[in-house]
Amino acid sequence: MKKPSVIYLDNAASSWPKPDETWQAMEHFMRFVGANPGRSGHRLSVEAGRILIEARDALAELFGIDDPLRIVFTRNATESLNLAIHGILKPGDHCITTSMEHNSVMRPLRALEQKGLELTVVPSSPQGELDPQGVEKAIKKNTRLIVTTHASNVVGTLMPVADVGEIARAHGIPFCIDAAQTAGAYLIDVEAMKIDLLAFTGHKSLYGPQGTGGLYLREGLEEKLDPLMRGGTGSRSESQEQPDFMPDKYESGTPNTVGVAGLGAGARFCLAQGVAHIRAKEEGLTRMLIEGLKSISGVTLYGCGDAKRQVAICSFTIHDRSPSEITMELDEKFGIMSRPGLHCAPAAHQTINTSPQGTVRLSPGYFNTEEDIAVALEAVGKIAARSR
């Protein structure tokens, strides 16, 4: 892979660059396969179907999922979360979430609240940490879903999902996690963590293209979960009713096969590198970034400040300077890509007391180097020195 000409530290928004295998798999599909999977018995349609199956297999292996057909492909984590939330919750139901959620969780829940959903938002600490007891205390007779992020997209803090999973299982309540920031970058095991619904995106730490994602549903949940869309599936074509089996119940219309080809290749890349190895590298870069930012006068770093307890995301401010100005300066003067503002998570910023101005977010990825981090720290140091 060619070394990028910029320093890309916006991997939490979308990882880049991608492994060569990702675009090669997409090119292979576009040039040599191209057909519609599951719609015919000819060799190209069957080959397209195999591409989907191979991607499901790789993802199932990555997340400890026994049956690969329990993974539904979607456009992104947002669609997966909407499917889980709108599919399960009805007016009069109660749902528990946290104050660190992204709008992909918060907005569907707030919309349902308008229609009679009862919602409890369990507050996290200003460092973004969640006390699982807070979740247990919020459980009511009509609690039908617990949904939490796995790691905050603002400060990177990891949530105690295994503990919350334990609580949810003990009370018989479906537990959904938003793994947008962790899938591929941090160990996920749906059995060990007692996850019933796992929403993930393809274009972040799974190294797939944008426009890919998925939702895992534990066995039996398809009986409780309505689809967002209905339509052609290539199966049960004689029937005008939607199939009730996995994954066809939730996969209507021609899929994004070219995207899934890339997602499958990205997931296999994660398996080949090893999630533990990817995690160790990202944790090292994060530690270097945290220590460096802490030592710069005028910089305020948010989150738990411990690389072990977070993913590769660092949010900071410099004095009272506007985050968007800092991001622009990092790009124009130093060639460093960052993200400013609220990161689509207004509740999280209220929790860490950075609302409404937000923060600057640096998010390293597996392809960054210690040199990239050193250059970024030097640039932040220069901006901070001039901002006094």
Added chain:
Amino acid sequence: MMKDKQTNSYGVVLFHSTSGALMAEKLFKKEGIAYKIIPVPRHLSSDCGVCLRFSKQDESQVKKTLTDKVEVQSFCAL
């Protein structure tokens, strides 16, 4: 004699969807069972999907291989 062989020596296994058929294909490959992916014969189902054709003599191995692994819609003689 040839005709008899062609019409009576194969079985097919039908699945709810192509995904199921392709999951089964992987198991067949792993077990070394000879198979062919064919469109679902019209007289068996009006589905537009595919099914797996296998040699009748492998039927018990096929059933054993798929049990608890892939949900089968039906087994049919061809």
